[in-house]
Amino acid sequence: MAEIILDKVSKSFGSVRVINEVSLTIQSGEFVVFLGPSGSGKSTLLRMIAGLETIDDGRLLIGGKESQTLPPGQRNVAMVFQNYALYPHMTVRDNMAFGLRNIKMAAPEVERRVQDAARMLEMDALLDRRPSELSGGQRQRVAIGRAIVKEPAAFLFDEPLSNLDAALRVRTRVELAELHQRMNSTMIYVTHDQTEAMTMSDRIVILNDCRIEQIGTPMEVYTRPASRFVAGFIGSPSMNFLKGSYKDGAMTLLDGSRIAARVAVPEADTYELGIRPEAVKVCEGEGDTKGQVKVVEHLGERTLVHVHLSDGSAIVAQDGGRSQVQPGDEVALRFDISELHLFDSSGKAWHAE
Amino acid sequence: MLRNTRRETLVALVLIAPFLAIYGLTFVYPTVAMVNLSFTDAPLIGPGQWVGFDNYTRLAGERRFDTAFWNTAYFVALSVIPGTFVAMVIALGVSRLTGRMQALVLALFFLPYILPVSVVYRLWDWTLNFQFGIAMYVFDIWGIERVPIFKTTTWFMPAVAFVTIWWTCGFSILLFLAGLRAIPAEIYEAASLDNTGRWTMFRRITWPLLWPVTALVTTIQLILQLKIFDQVYLFSTGGRPNDNLVLVYYIFQRAFVNNQGGRAAAIAVVLFLIVVIVSVLNFQLMRLAERRK
Numbered sequence: 001m002a003e004i005i006l007d008k009v010s011k012s013f014g015s016v017r018v019i020n021e022v023s024l025t026i027q028s029g030e031f032v033v034f035l036g037p038s039g040s041g042k043s044t045l046l047r048m049i050a051g052l053e054t055i056d057d058g059r060l061l062i063g064g065k066e067s068q069t070l071p072p073g074q075r076n077v078a079m080v081f082q083n084y085a086l087y088p089h090m091t092v093r094d095n096m097a098f099g100l101r102n103i104k105m106a107a108p109e110v111e112r113r114v115q116d117a118a119r120m121l122e123m124d125a126l127l128d129r130r131p132s133e134l135s136g137g138q139r140q141r142v143a144i145g146r147a148i149v150k151e152p153a154a155f156l157f158d159e160p161l162s163n164l165d166a167a168l169r170v171r172t173r174v175e176l177a178e179l180h181q182r183m184n185s186t187m188i189y190v191t192h193d194q195t196e197a198m199t200m201s202d203r204i205v206i207l208n209d210c211r212i213e214q215i216g217t218p219m220e221v222y223t224r225p226a227s228r229f230v231a232g233f234i235g236s237p238s239m240n241f242l243k244g245s246y247k248d249g250a251m252t253l254l255d256g257s258r259i260a261a262r263v264a265v266p267e268a269d270t271y272e273l274g275i276r277p278e279a280v281k282v283c284e285g286e287g288d289t290k291g292q293v294k295v296v297e298h299l300g301e302r303t304l305v306h307v308h309l310s311d312g313s314a315i316v317a318q319d320g321g322r323s324q325v326q327p328g329d330e331v332a333l334r335f336d337i338s339e340l341h342l343f344d345s346s347g348k349a350w351h352a353e
Numbered sequence: 354m355l356r357n358t359r360r361e362t363l364v365a366l367v368l369i370a371p372f373l374a375i376y377g378l379t380f381v382y383p384t385v386a387m388v389n390l391s392f393t394d395a396p397l398i399g400p401g402q403w404v405g406f407d408n409y410t411r412l413a414g415e416r417r418f419d420t421a422f423w424n425t426a427y428f429v430a431l432s433v434i435p436g437t438f439v440a441m442v443i444a445l446g447v448s449r450l451t452g453r454m455q456a457l458v459l460a461l462f463f464l465p466y467i468l469p470v471s472v473v474y475r476l477w478d479w480t481l482n483f484q485f486g487i488a489m490y491v492f493d494i495w496g497i498e499r500v501p502i503f504k505t506t507t508w509f510m511p512a513v514a515f516v517t518i519w520w521t522c523g524f525s526i527l528l529f530l531a532g533l534r535a536i537p538a539e540i541y542e543a544a545s546l547d548n549t550g551r552w553t554m555f556r557r558i559t560w561p562l563l564w565p566v567t568a569l570v571t572t573i574q575l576i577l578q579l580k581i582f583d584q585v586y587l588f589s590t591g592g593r594p595n596d597n598l599v600l601v602y603y604i605f606q607r608a609f610v611n612n613q614g615g616r617a618a619a620i621a622v623v624l625f626l627i628v629v630i631v632s633v634l635n636f637q638l639m640r641l642a643e644r645r646k
Contacts, residue, residue, distance in 0.1 A: 050542075050546060051545075051546075052542050052545070052546075071545070072542075072545045072546045073545060073546060073547065073548030073549070074548070077546070078546065079542075079543070079546050081539050081542070081543060082539075083537070083539055085537065085539035085540050085542065085543040086543075087540060087543075087544075087558065088540075088562070089561040089562060089564075098544075098547050098549075098557070099546070099547030099548055099549075102547055102548040102549055102550070102553060103548050146543075146547075
């Protein structure tokens with residue numbers, strides 16, 4: 001268990017900068033997810049912490065110890081790889097014990113740790129098997145077991161669930177969350193899956209274009225996204241964006257409708273209005289705007305209604321589970337103005353008060 | 354789609370017929386004929402009398418067969434395992450290079466493999482010849498006495514084994530490189546997080562994962578080197594062919610020098626059986642060792 005501090009770390013591959021002066025403090029015992037699209041640098045950042053990629057500039061402190069120049073084995077971190085990276089020629093037991101034997105740990109202690117980890121992950125019966133004799137989920141457990149036995153300062157996960165099928169992924173997600181609660185150790189988890197990020201993490205670090213867009217709890221990044229990128233990336237279905245101009249406490253959309261917006265933007269200008277589908281309701285009578293229904297998606301407890309406004313811009317609204325709306329209908333839409341966001345041309349966000 | 358299986362079988366037969374005909378004519382028939390021949394006292398050309406197992410029983414007490422057998426065994430011992438070892442070491446080195454540098458160095462190591470044996474012989478004769486070989490001038494400079502390498506029984510086999518390794522290891526290097534490339538980089542990353550030192554990395558990760566390729570390379574080498582002839586024939590011209598005799602050379606002597614087709618065939622059958630038994634045994638033993646590891 002240890003605090004991890006990144007202080008203005010940078011990394012280039014040749015002339016291409018992939019991590020640009022990233023600073024971040026991860027508390028001891030915290031579960032942090034690095035979330036971002038592919039190419040955002042999230043895996044590179046994790047590998048820099050692990051020591052698998054060099055840190056060109058800046059400092060890395062793991063448990064207060066300067067670690068940016070240490071070899072991977074001496075950083076006291078354990079990593080679970082996307083493809084598990086188990087040693088195919090060793091049994092499960094040897095896979096887990098390998099790292100401990102390398103540091104000349106006494107055999108009884110090695111055996112105790114392996115047994116403990118096997119019991120915790122319910123794979124006592126698998127200890128003498130080879131990785132080729134295991135299913136994907138079992139291999140995943142071995143990879144986690146190999147990390148646990150080291151009793152590291154921090155666990156690093158590099159998209160560990162992406163090779164599992166959907167049902168197993170959900171189950172393993174819960175197990176990982178339980179594991180974190182039980183071990184109470186620092187964990188850094190890289191994923192491009194926002195569900196994983198939202199459900200497991202204490203804090204999410206959203207990366208885009210080699211830098212951090214926002215750091216916050218799952219609900220913070222969901223309700224108060226710092227930028228248009230975060231607003232669009234988090235949430236499914238994603239946030240609606242409508243162009244318009246702001247003046248005197250109201251947004252005028254391109255179809256002419258006026259939406260009251262209590263947002264403290266510095267000046268009147270053209271902005272993009274952002275609102276999540278659950279804050280746009282299909283309503284009776286006069287709404288804030290209206291449009292024609294194109295597609296209706298029944299999800300059971302709710303219904304997503306895809307509407308085209310009169311200027312042609314598309315918006316997704318939400319209706320109750322037993323919605324009677326049909327494609328082709330003209331519907332009125334009401335906006336929950338307490339959940340409005342405005343984004344300026346640089347992507348910076350202002351939230352409704 | 355409906356398929357006419359009878360018609361498909363017919364087409365298949367027509368397509369493989371040319372291969373079958375050539376295979377039968379140039380491999381199956383000669384092999385059967387050779388085994389037949391080995392039970393007769395036929396000369397090189399023309400038929401002979403059936404003599405049963407005489408040709409085989411005579412081999413047991415023959416001094417030249419004895420020399421040929423042990424020389425071949427000695428040569429295989431000198432070339433197969435050292436050759437495999439050298440190829441693995443070079444492949445490990447080459448795999449550390451990248452891009453064009455790797456391609457260039459690999460090409461340099463592979464170059465000897467494409468040379469015909471006559472060129473290899475000329476090259477090494479120029480180098481190691483007792484009178485004018487350049488190595489001898491180096492010996493002179495260092496004050497070492499000149500050695501007639503290809504004229505002394507002690508040096509002949511080791512020298513031929515050395516030349517053979519130099520000549521053929523390019524191909525083994527390629528196989529080892531392919532094996533090394535098949536090991537995922539993630540495994541090495543996991544191992545580096547597991548505090549694996551350089552030697553442990555080789556002994557516990559690279560070496561076991563290269564084991565299947567090693568089994569393949571030694572088996573290929575065994576089959577190849579048991580059939581050694583060209584190098585021995587060329588390097589012993591003007592030397593002492595009877596002391597440097599190997600099995601294929603002995604077949605050649607019996608058939609083309611002594612005009613004894615039947616006896617030559619008997620030796621060929623024995624060599625054929627040795628190759629089959631040794632290579633199958635080697636491959637199976639190595640697979641067994643892999644499973645027990």
